[in-house]
Amino acid sequence: DTGVSQDPRHKITKRGQNVTFRCDPISEHNRLYWYRQTLGQGPEFLTYFQNEAQLEKSRLLSDRFSAERPKGSFSTLEIQRTEQGDSAMYLCASSSWDRGNREQYFGPGTRLTVT
Amino acid sequence: SQKIEQNSEALNIQEGKTATLTCNYTNYSPAYLQWYRQDPGRGPVFLLLIRENEKEKRKERLKVTFDTTLKQSLFHITASQPADSATYLCAPLGAGSYQLTFGKGTKLSVIP
Numbered sequence: 001d002t003g004v005s006q007d008p009r010h011k012i013t014k015r016g017q018n019v020t021f022r023c024d025p026i027s028e029h030n031r032l033y034w035y036r037q038t039l040g041q042g043p044e045f046l047t048y049f050q051n052e053a054q055l056e057k058s059r060l061l062s063d064r065f066s067a068e069r070p071k072g073s074f075s076t077l078e079i080q081r082t083e084q085g086d087s088a089m090y091l092c093a094s095s096s097w098d099r100g101n102r103e104q105y106f107g108p109g110t111r112l113t114v115t
Numbered sequence: 116s117q118k119i120e121q122n123s124e125a126l127n128i129q130e131g132k133t134a135t136l137t138c139n140y141t142n143y144s145p146a147y148l149q150w151y152r153q154d155p156g157r158g159p160v161f162l163l164l165i166r167e168n169e170k171e172k173r174k175e176r177l178k179v180t181f182d183t184t185l186k187q188s189l190f191h192i193t194a195s196q197p198a199d200s201a202t203y204l205c206a207p208l209g210a211g212s213y214q215l216t217f218g219k220g221t222k223l224s225v226i227p
Contacts, residue, residue: 042204
């Protein structure tokens with residue numbers, strides 16, 4: 001198992017364009033999370049999935065953001081009509097709820113720059 | 116609203132000394148408290164989790180304490196090494212919650 005992977009690692013886009021990020025969690029993990037991190041801040045929760053169900057969304061997740069996890073495997077996060085304020089590191093994490101594990105395993109992140 | 120404060124943005128210590136990082140929280144009664152390490156340009160890495168009914172937890176050179184009365188967790192690295200230089204994040208977690216709420220982190224620099 002190679003851990004959580006994210007693609008792309010870096011994305012530069014122009015304001016108003018749509019972008020999509022992908023996250024592949026650790027294979028046996030049934031929970032998947034998205035966070036956003038800006039410089040000098042800790043990661044902020046965006047949303048999470050248990051299997052294919054999206055169970056919670058932060059109010060940070062405006063209607064321009066949408067996340068999916070078809071078939072409970074990989075997940076995608078799409079941002080429509082990007083704004084400069086969307087520039088951040090987008091982190092994906094996964095965890096296994098079996099045995100009550102609470103620790104989350106993070107991917108390397110996708111750094112988004114909106115020009 | 117919930118507030119998480121980590122004692123300082125940056126902490127410089129000499130190699131071999133013990134580093135102590137503080138995490139204070141308000142308007143919160145977490146059942147767990149987690150500590151993560153983050154290197155520049157990378158995702159956080161889980162280090163330790165301590166439960167509300169545990170006073171102390173150790174892992175190799177790391178030690179975490181959890182005082183629910185003071186609403187505080189202390190994170191210690193003994194015999195610190197330059198390789199310990201990183202940003203350390205604390206994240207309290209409610210009993211029925213899955214989303215982590217992180218502090219801003221403390222950037223630790225261990226000077227040879």
